[in-house]
Amino acid sequence: MLLAVSGWLWLEQSVLSHTIRQWLWLYPAIESLHLLGLALLFGSIVMFDLRLLGFSRQLWITDMAWHLLPWAYLGFAIAAVTGFCCLRLMPTSLPLILPSASSYCLLPRLASMQRCFTSTIARFECGIVGS
Numbered sequence: 001m002l003l004a005v006s007g008w009l010w011l012e013q014s015v016l017s018h019t020i021r022q023w024l025w026l027y028p029a030i031e032s033l034h035l036l037g038l039a040l041l042f043g044s045i046v047m048f049d050l051r052l053l054g055f056s057r058q059l060w061i062t063d064m065a066w067h068l069l070p071w072a073y074l075g076f077a078i079a080a081v082t083g084f085c086c087l088r089l090m091p092t093s094l095p096l097i098l099p100s101a102s103s104y105c106l107l108p109r110l111a112s113m114q115r116c117f118t119s120t121i122a123r124f125e126c127g128i129v130g131s
Helices: 002-007 013-022 026-051 061-089 092-127
Strands: none
Touching: 013 026, 013 061, 026 061
16 A cells, blocks of 8 residues: 555645645635536536436437537536546545546546447437437
8 A cells, every 4th residue: 555655646746736735725726616517517417318308308309419518528628637636636645535536447438438429319310219
């Protein structure tokens, strides 16, 4: 465990980590942006899932997906960047942040799910699958 913690020490001593620690309001601003990114990401997912469950049947699934997908991308980008900044602040406390750091291992899985989602939307657009 000590070897793993010392391997993260360079992150804690980086310029970005020192800058975040020195500015009083920078860390709360990063955390606020992180929560905003998560809200955008999961909010767009919830809205799309509600449409798939049958709410707002007057809206086409494809129109809703093409409207919500940029918001989901933006939320994911904000959450990923600010999450990495939060990880850089105290990476030597690895046992406490390991669950959030392991979320970066899910990025390839999320990318494949997004490709599947986009191809499904394309099939809806072509009329292969009905709404």
